[in-house]
Amino acid sequence: MSGPSISELYVYPVKSFRGISLSKSLVGARGLQFDRRWMLVDAGGQFMTQRSDTRLALFQTKLESQGILISREGFGSVFVPFDPLGSPRTVTVWRDSVDALQCSDAADAWLSDVLGANCSLVYMPDSTHRQSHLDFTQPGDAVGFADAFQVLVIGEASLGDLNSRLEAPLPINRFRGNVILSGTTPFEEDTWPKVEIAGIPFRAAKKCGRCSVTATNQDTGEVGVEPLRTLAEYRRDGKNVMFGAYYVPEATGEIAVGDAVVLQPALK
Numbered sequence: 001m002s003g004p005s006i007s008e009l010y011v012y013p014v015k016s017f018r019g020i021s022l023s024k025s026l027v028g029a030r031g032l033q034f035d036r037r038w039m040l041v042d043a044g045g046q047f048m049t050q051r052s053d054t055r056l057a058l059f060q061t062k063l064e065s066q067g068i069l070i071s072r073e074g075f076g077s078v079f080v081p082f083d084p085l086g087s088p089r090t091v092t093v094w095r096d097s098v099d100a101l102q103c104s105d106a107a108d109a110w111l112s113d114v115l116g117a118n119c120s121l122v123y124m125p126d127s128t129h130r131q132s133h134l135d136f137t138q139p140g141d142a143v144g145f146a147d148a149f150q151v152l153v154i155g156e157a158s159l160g161d162l163n164s165r166l167e168a169p170l171p172i173n174r175f176r177g178n179v180i181l182s183g184t185t186p187f188e189e190d191t192w193p194k195v196e197i198a199g200i201p202f203r204a205a206k207k208c209g210r211c212s213v214t215a216t217n218q219d220t221g222e223v224g225v226e227p228l229r230t231l232a233e234y235r236r237d238g239k240n241v242m243f244g245a246y247y248v249p250e251a252t253g254e255i256a257v258g259d260a261v262v263l264q265p266a267l268k
Helices: 054-060 105-115 156-163 228-234
Strands: 005-011 020-024 024-028 038-042 058-064 065-070 074-082 086-091 096-102 121-124 151-155 179-182 194-197 200-209 240-249 253-258 261-263
Touching: 005 024, 024 058, 024 105, 038 086, 065 105, 074 105, 105 121, 151 156, 151 200, 156 179, 156 240, 228 240
Parallel strands: 151 179
Antiparallel strands: 005 020, 005 179, 024 253, 038 121, 058 065, 065 074, 086 096, 096 121, 151 240, 194 200, 194 261, 200 240
């Protein structure tokens, strides 16, 4: 078997909306460019995800030269410029209070109409620093609106191992990873302390504990019991079931499908 390499790349510009498949991506301190830099919040400024409203899986996002186009089949679309048009506000994601910018009245009106609830789209500007989980990362490590970490890595072999145990195989989009790897053994990505891709070092943070979003069909929004039921049989760690591993980029640059993943020695 050849060494590990990138087989797929995904970004999720709006937290909990559908991902975008890319052939290459810039990498910054927060992870892949555009990843989880936008987020939907309710009237009280609390973050919204598929955990509470599975319809968010039905929203598509397209990267354009001047901004992002958000659409949903049967409801049309709204364009959101990269430079937000709205005012500053403080929003909440998990336990973090975060300085954000309102995107536009047009985006808020369209999204509120489609969902039938008062909500707003916000953006995390470069001036905002949200510290990633200090139990597993270092002071100064920044993250966008992702749950807690910068880059989620999943091996195709890990999905293959899981699917071999399921009655109906699941696609990779259930797990909302950023970097998908070929050429690994099952769950090998859990074991690396550090890797280098296209000259960029990535430091391991922790294995990813999975939530109910993995049981949501990303094409229909329907919720089932898999893969959590099966993962609980053999991938349990305390109260969590694990699938995929988080990494922190230690430099900036660009990675692409086909890039080799070079293992690095553990930190002293």
